[in-house]
Amino acid sequence: AQKVTQAQTEISVVEKEDVTLDCVYETRDTTYYLFWYKQPPSGELVFLIRRNSFDEQNEISGRYSWNFQKSTSSFNFTITASQVVDSAVYFCALSEASSGYSTLTFGKGTMLLVSP
Amino acid sequence: DAGVIQSPRHEVTEMGQEVTLRCKPISGHDYLFWYRQTMMRGLELLIYFNNNVPIDDSGMPEDRFSAKMPNASFSTLKIQPSEPRDSAVYFCASRASGTGFTEAFFGQGTRLTVV
Numbered sequence: 001a002q003k004v005t006q007a008q009t010e011i012s013v014v015e016k017e018d019v020t021l022d023c024v025y026e027t028r029d030t031t032y033y034l035f036w037y038k039q040p041p042s043g044e045l046v047f048l049i050r051r052n053s054f055d056e057q058n059e060i061s062g063r064y065s066w067n068f069q070k071s072t073s074s075f076n077f078t079i080t081a082s083q084v085v086d087s088a089v090y091f092c093a094l095s096e097a098s099s100g101y102s103t104l105t106f107g108k109g110t111m112l113l114v115s116p
Numbered sequence: 117d118a119g120v121i122q123s124p125r126h127e128v129t130e131m132g133q134e135v136t137l138r139c140k141p142i143s144g145h146d147y148l149f150w151y152r153q154t155m156m157r158g159l160e161l162l163i164y165f166n167n168n169v170p171i172d173d174s175g176m177p178e179d180r181f182s183a184k185m186p187n188a189s190f191s192t193l194k195i196q197p198s199e200p201r202d203s204a205v206y207f208c209a210s211r212a213s214g215t216g217f218t219e220a221f222f223g224q225g226t227r228l229t230v231v
């Protein structure tokens with residue numbers, strides 16, 4: 001079974017639209033970390049955010065916001081007023097205490113295409 | 117800091133040839149990871165090191181793959197002999213241990229094409 005599921009393979013929006021990328025995870029650990037990474041067309045993986053399992057506060061960073069809900073095992077990512085530069089593949093990832101937080105398990109990614 | 121540095125950025129080789137991918141982690145980071153990215157399987161962990169010691173190589177696909185970390189500032193991933201199905205982007209990442217959890221930083225990847 002997949003530990004991190006990103007059900008949306010590809011999303012297309014027009015600039016200035018808001019868009020939410022979904023992430024559902026599965027773990028038996030009570031302590032874990034969740035992450036979002038961005039992979040722009042240039043190919044590198046860019047860290048966006050880390051959230052630990054004890055902190056369910058939503059976070060906002062500019063146009064980016066994250067909604068963590070343990071009750072539904074979800075860690076969704078919203079981009080407000082999307083821009084063409086947001087076009088990328090976005091990965092959600094999980095790191096568990098049972099692995100010593102040593103490794104990241106990634107979802108398959110969601111490709112976001114923002115058109116002008 | 118220059119970040120995680122991988123070389124080469126692109127590699128095209130013929131089936132059967134040996135391929136060596138290189139990685140320089142961020143100075144002071146004591147964890148190093150090798151990931152492989154393909155369309156079919158996404159991002160998969162191949163192997164990781166802690167303080168230059170391989171800790172988990174269960175993701176290494178087969179004996180044709182080997183990885184070494186001779187010192188804290190250098191690691192290699194070798195494929196011998198290479199096969200077309202090894203074509204993928206290979207990422208190296210590093211992170212620091214310490215109090216709390218620190219995120220991993222990734223290199224720009226090496227795009228390997230085996231023809």
